Amino acid sequence: MMGFDSPGFDLQEDDMDSAGFDLQDDSIDGGGGDGFQVSDAIDDQALHHDALSRCFGWGFVIVASLIAKFGKPRLQTLWLCKALLLSSCFSGIGALEVALAFVVSAVLRHGLECHIQTVSSCENVPLCRRLLSARNPSMHLFEDVLAHFPFAERVRGQDAKAIQTILGSHPVELTVPCSLHGRCFVREVHGDISGSPCTPFSSDGLRRGVRDPNIILFIAWCLLHRALGAILLVHENVLGFDDALLLDLLGASYDVFRIITEPAHVGFAVGSVQIYRI
Numbered sequence: 001m002m003g004f005d006s007p008g009f010d011l012q013e014d015d016m017d018s019a020g021f022d023l024q025d026d027s028i029d030g031g032g033g034d035g036f037q038v039s040d041a042i043d044d045q046a047l048h049h050d051a052l053s054r055c056f057g058w059g060f061v062i063v064a065s066l067i068a069k070f071g072k073p074r075l076q077t078l079w080l081c082k083a084l085l086l087s088s089c090f091s092g093i094g095a096l097e098v099a100l101a102f103v104v105s106a107v108l109r110h111g112l113e114c115h116i117q118t119v120s121s122c123e124n125v126p127l128c129r130r131l132l133s134a135r136n137p138s139m140h141l142f143e144d145v146l147a148h149f150p151f152a153e154r155v156r157g158q159d160a161k162a163i164q165t166i167l168g169s170h171p172v173e174l175t176v177p178c179s180l181h182g183r184c185f186v187r188e189v190h191g192d193i194s195g196s197p198c199t200p201f202s203s204d205g206l207r208r209g210v211r212d213p214n215i216i217l218f219i220a221w222c223l224l225h226r227a228l229g230a231i232l233l234v235h236e237n238v239l240g241f242d243d244a245l246l247l248d249l250l251g252a253s254y255d256v257f258r259i260i261t262e263p264a265h266v267g268f269a270v271g272s273v274q275i276y277r278i
């Protein structure tokens with residue numbers, strides 16, 4: 001299980017105890033109703049008194065809520081018994097990898113087995129790649145999602161439909177530069193969790209949408225995973241993102257579900273809405 005054993009990440013049970021997280025098994029077994037909310041697992045009073053240390057227990061809140069909803073046996077047999085191979089793109093400093101380590105730690109703490117593994121990340125900023133490789137030297141570290149599309153630089157800046165047509169009409173290159181091994185083959189994964197650049201849709205920018213030059217990165221991400229056939233794609237972006245773009249680019253094989261979350265749902269005492277499409 002990568003991330004959990006990776007350098008710089010060594011959460012021990014004692015650390016979790018000292019963080020003040022006190023969800024007892026008795027309180028979370030036995031299932032929950034359809035109205036169960038993640039925030040139900042949070043002790044509001046403790047949240048305000050020990051917000052900083054408690055917020056790092058968000059992985060336990062997530063896992064506790066899943067156990068409350070499904071029960072341990074069902075969660076183990078339906079969700080956690082099989083290997084789950086994941087990748088990320090636009091990986092930055094590795095938020096996905098760190099978040100998975102928190103979740104895996106919480107799953108193990110609850111006495112469940114877990115086989116989640118991040119097999120590759122993709123990031124075009126060299127400094128970020130150094131951090132990613134230090135955190136997880138055994139994965140593949142691809143450098144640019146556009147490397148999968150030999151014609152990408154020729155069409156960058158063109159109309160989104162033209163980009164989609166041209167990139168989609170050529171075979172996807174699956175052997176691309178990898179910072180750790182030279183050139184590597186992109187293997188099929190079960191899922192990818194990525195947040196494409198928000199500049200085309202953010203209210204802090206010009207909101208040029210599909211006319212923004214960076215839209216090619218989102219198009220490339222969709223076309224790559226459509227070609228690879230990933231079962232699960234999680235895409236994060238801002239409120240102004242148009243869900244129709246995902247349906248258009250991924251095709252009829254995928255359904256899109258929108259999830260709106262706030263940090264307070266898992267214990268963070270700040271207000272910033274996050275939008276995920278699954």
Ligand SMILES: [Zn+2]
Binds near residue numbers: 139141179181183184
């Ligand atoms: Zn590699």
